[in-house]
Amino acid sequence: MNEVMRVSDLVFEHSRKKRWLKKPEIFRLGPIELSVQRGETVAIIGENRAGKSLLAKMLVGTIAADSGEICLNSQRYNAAQTPSPKSHHRSNDIRMIFQHSSEAMNPGITVGKILNEPLRLNTNLDEVECKQLIENTLVKVGLLREHYFFYRHMLSDGQQQRVALARAIILQPKILVADEPFAALDPSIRSQTVNLILQLQKELGLAFIFISHNLGIVRHLADKVIVMENGQIVESGKTETIFRWPQHPMTKKLILSYQSLVPQQTLR
Template identity: 70%
Template sequence: MKQVLDVSGLTFRHSSKKRWLKKPEIFSLGPIDMQVTKGETIAIIGQNRSGKSLLAKMLAGAVEPDEGNIHLMEEKYWSVRHRAARKNADITGIRMIFQHSSESMNPGITVGQILDEPLRLNTGLSDAERKALIADTLVKVGLLREHIYFYRHMLSDGQQQRVALARAILPEPKVLIADEPFAALDPTIRSQTVNLILKLQQEMGLAFIFISHNLGIVRHIADRVIVMDGGQIIESGKTETIFRWPQHETTKKLVLSYQSLIPQQTLR
């Protein structure tokens, strides 16, 4: 399989200022090394404050690392030695969707206007071409072309998540990153969203990196699992290998907690 993302030595350091009667809080992440291939699904799991979300934000460009390199395809997407490289690179190559999609949607503008912004800023398409592409993408994620005229308050939670997904895939990225994208959805809508993402992934050849506490979904859709603790990758491997033969104590606790919630016959 063709490699689409190569991350090497990615590091982040943070130290908060000392407050009255409190020690300064120090958190460091990395160095992180990881590779992602076309069409691959990688799940990042771990306990709270393990660094999962921070890593996702660094990969998506929302947080700037202190050190390291991110290569997208054969292009240097970010480098600590050349911070301008990211500005000159194809910034639409990695896109992110969040757990609470409504918080990233402006309630004062229509769905069409929300989706038009990334195209207007990153492409040379005409107004008519952008409108046609937006309508086609809405259909692709299971919405109607008419939803282009809707406002946020007119959409259900599931529909809002589909709009967020449409916005992420509009520029045809190589990598889609999602931070707990299913947690806020009820089980039925969650299942529909998972199946939709898998369908789009197959159609577009997307690499999908997602963070989740739901190990049932992780086991169902992930090709590989990365386990984080204390800002470090402590274990990684094929999904079934991680679930059947976890090596690190933290991984064992996570898997045991998952196994305790499901009927034992499904583990055989």
Template identity: 80%
Template structure:
């Protein structure tokens, strides 16, 4: 697999305002170094406030970094707040799927218009060309062409999540970043969504970076795992290596917690 993305020195610092009788809280993330290969699935795991979601937002350009560079498709972007010749957050090669798909959908706008907006802003396609592309994307994610006309209240939770995936895919990115995409779904829908992601990856050669507390899903679909603690990457490695021989204390803690919830027979089978 060829290298698609390289992150170098990505750093973010945030300080809350000082309050009465309370010291200001300072959270620093990084410096982060990581690479993503074409067709690879990377899982980012860690406890709450480890910096996982913040890192995801920095990677897609939703939040500017204080320092750092991101190389994407052999183009270098300055990810920091200062102005640069290339605006990283305008890159369409990397898009994000949010955790709560329903909250990201305007209830007064049909699916077609929701998916049409990024195309109108980022392409020169005609209206008919955009409609055809949107209908094709809907089919790819397991929906019907007629869902183009549906509103949010007409869709199940699983269908709303598929619309969220379609919106992330409509500009044909090379990397999809997903922040807890399965957390709000019931087990059967979650399984369908996982299978959909694996199918899309195989068909389109997409790379995935996803954040999840569900280590069962992580073990099932991730090629590589990044473990975060206190805004730092404390361990990284191939999925089975991390599960079988965790090195850092935080990794051991997460794996032990996972093993305590999984029937020992299941663990023995997976070994």
């Protein structure tokens, strides 16, 4: 596998103002060091307020870090600057999948227009080329070309999730980032979405970084696990190594909690 992303010395510090009789709250994330390989699936786990979602937003550039560098597809970016509208390389190489796909879809416009928006902002394709790419992407995620003309209310939850995936991959990114992408889905749709992501990874060579509290999905899907606590990466490694031989107290706590919910015969 080839490295598609390397994060170096990523730091973010946020201070909430002091309230009456309370000290000001300071949350510091980092310094973060990590790398992602082509086609690799990386899961980020940890308790609430560990900094997982914040890290994901900084990776895609929706929140600027205080310092640090992100190297994407051999291009270096200052993590303290959000991507400018005139420079699309970073936003094209790494894309976000939203947790609630229905809330991310404008009910007043068609699927075709929803998928055309990132193309209009980031490419120089003409109308015919855009429509062809949109239809091909819909087929790629298991939908029909005719879904181009559908509105949100005409789609099932599973189809809406596929539209969200189509929007994420239409610019042919190298990395997809998702914060709890399976939490809002019922088990059958969740299984379909997991299988679809695995299929797209195989076909497109995508790397996938996702945050999840569902360690069953993490164990099934991830090649590598990153464990966070209080804004720090406290442990990382291959998935089976983390699950079988956790080293850090936080990792042990998370794994033991997961194992207590799983029938013992499946752990052997």
